[in-house]
Amino acid sequence: MDKPKKLFVKTYGCQMNVYDSERMAEALGASGYVETASPEDADMILLNTCHIREKAAEKVYSELGRFKGLKAARPDLKIGVAGCVAQAEGAEIMRRQPLVDLVVGPQSYHRLPQMEARLRRGEKALDTDFPEEDKFAHLAERPRARRAPAAFLTVQEGCDKFCAFCVVPYTRGAEVSRPAARVLDEARDLVDRGVREITLLGQNVNAYHGEGADGDWSLARLIRELAGIEGLARIRYTTSHPNDMTDDLIAAHGDCDKLMPYLHLPVQAGSDRILKRMNRAHTAESYVRLIERIRAARPDILISGDFIVGFPEETEADFQATLDLIETVNYGSAFSFKYSTRPGTPAAERDQVPEDVKSDRLHRLQALLSRQQHAAQEAMVGRTVGVLFEKPGRLPGQMVGKSDHLHAVHVVDDRAAIGDLVPVRITAASAHSLAGERV
Ligand code: 5AD
Numbered sequence: 192m193d194k195p196k197k198l199f200v201k202t203y204g205c206q207m208n209v210y211d212s213e214r215m216a217e218a219l220g221a222s223g224y225v226e227t228a229s230p231e232d233a234d235m236i237l238l239n240t241c242h243i244r245e246k247a248a249e250k251v252y253s254e255l256g257r258f259k260g261l262k263a264a265r266p267d268l269k270i271g272v273a274g275c276v277a278q279a280e281g282a283e284i285m286r287r288q289p290l291v292d293l294v295v296g297p298q299s300y301h302r303l304p305q306m307e308a309r310l311r312r313g314e315k316a317l318d319t320d321f322p323e324e325d326k327f328a329h330l331a332e333r334p335r336a337r338r339a340p341a342a343f344l345t346v347q348e349g350c351d352k353f354c355a356f357c358v359v360p361y362t363r364g365a366e367v368s369r370p371a372a373r374v375l376d377e378a379r380d381l382v383d384r385g386v387r388e389i390t391l392l393g394q395n396v397n398a399y400h401g402e403g404a405d406g407d408w409s410l411a412r413l414i415r416e417l418a419g420i421e422g423l424a425r426i427r428y429t430t431s432h433p434n435d436m437t438d439d440l441i442a443a444h445g446d447c448d449k450l451m452p453y454l455h456l457p458v459q460a461g462s463d464r465i466l467k468r469m470n471r472a473h474t475a476e477s478y479v480r481l482i483e484r485i486r487a488a489r490p491d492i493l494i495s496g497d498f499i500v501g502f503p504e505e506t507e508a509d510f511q512a513t514l515d516l517i518e519t520v521n522y523g524s525a526f527s528f529k530y531s532t533r534p535g536t537p538a539a540e541r542d543q544v545p546e547d548v549k550s551d552r553l554h555r556l557q558a559l560l561s562r563q564q565h566a567a568q569e570a571m572v573g574r575t576v577g578v579l580f581e582k583p584g585r586l587p588g589q590m591v592g593k594s595d596h597l598h599a600v601h602v603v604d605d606r607a608a609i610g611d612l613v614p615v616r617i618t619a620a621s622a623h624s625l626a627g628e629r630v
């Protein structure tokens with residue numbers, strides 16, 4: 192048999208990309224590749240790119256430029272670009288950077304083995320179509336290796352919301368849900384391989400409407416069905432849009448024990464004028480009412496969010512409305528960004544807020560959010576929560592895992608093994624994690 196070839200994958204961006212990188216490595220496994228941690232000894236380098244941040248494409252080009260030396264030393268080295276920058280730039284990548292052999296968009300990963308065969312024939316390969324098929328169905332013939340106890344599972348991709356700042360509807364395309372039977376099969380397979388927690392992924396995951404045994408299933412229906420899988424202990428999902436938080440999904444937070452008390456529900460801004468300009472189709476008030484209903488169903492749920500400061504035309508009063516909303520909601524964790532233009536999106540054409548104003552607002556916003564985050568961590572002290580151990584800690588006999596509320600928790604416990612889900616009493620909170628003892 193041929194000596195295995197080595198694949199180096201570098202992943203940028205979201206959890207969806209982390210998941211996709213794993214699937215790509217598995218697909219190329221069928222073509223004889225094993226993963227390596229260093230680009231220097233790789234036969235193929237794959238950059239799985241993200242387009243959500245500013246100048247994403249420029250950063251990819253400069254990263255590619257750094258492989259020039261490697262490629263000159265080993266002309267057989269193959270270099271590929273995947274992900275959202277590949278989708279957005281397409282053939283332009285090969286024109287601007289001739290050392291690139293392969294460009295593959297997020298909807299075409301199942302075609303990687305055929306594309307790799309073309310590379311072996313000395314050709315270049317480009318695929319940025321949006322095909323009808325379920326790309327993951329074709330990626331299913333993977334080695335049945337043991338998996339870490341917490342895994343991601345993509346159930347939905349793309350987005351039809353067209354927020355005025357966002358490239359996702361252009362790079363990931365229209366919203367598509369995977370059939371429920373496929374998702375359930377993949378979940379059972381993961382559980383057979385040692386997985387105890389599954390996070391359902393989608394750019395707009397709560398818009399899920401996959402074909403089920405009796406018509407389309409909602410995300411809530413899918414979660415209830417997944418909860419029936421023996422051995423699966425925890426279910427999470429991300430990322431959600433407020434307008435798709437349906438009654439059945441809220442109810443599931445109240446009565447489905449396996450659905451964890453953590454919800455990432457981005458609001459982006461707190462001013463109705465800005466929300467309207469963002470094309471968010473909800474108001475600050477409707478979002479706050481929604482959070483109240485979710486908390487009524489599951490009082491201890493930890494709410495997380497995304498915020499953009501300095502969206503075009505944002506005034507100090509608009510920004511203040513965002514701070515007010517944050518005060519009202521009280522977030523347990525959050526991600527916040529300065530608005531940055533994405534060519535081709537509507538907001539890119541509008542009056543921009545000066546950079547120093549954006550920086551100042553981001554600073555104030557993050558100060559408030561981190562106060563709330565620390566308060567949420569402090570509030571855990573004295574409580575007993577479930578912790579799923581994921582890896583050994585740095586100290587002897589120490590384990591690190593995630594709590595039900597997605598806090599990292601350190602526990603000293605000689606008996607513990609990776610994959611154990613145990614009750615832990617939280618004894619202390621530090622900047623980024625909690626400490627506790629098994630009860
Ligand atoms: N500028 C700043 N932040 C953005 N996000 C998406 N597009 C932009 C942009 N153009 C943020 C949003 C989204 C998160 C994934 O990234 O807050 O929820």
Ligand code: SF4
Nearest residue numbers: 350352353354357359
């Ligand atoms: Fe982008 Fe999310 Fe808005 Fe869709 S809902 S356009 S993914 S920010």
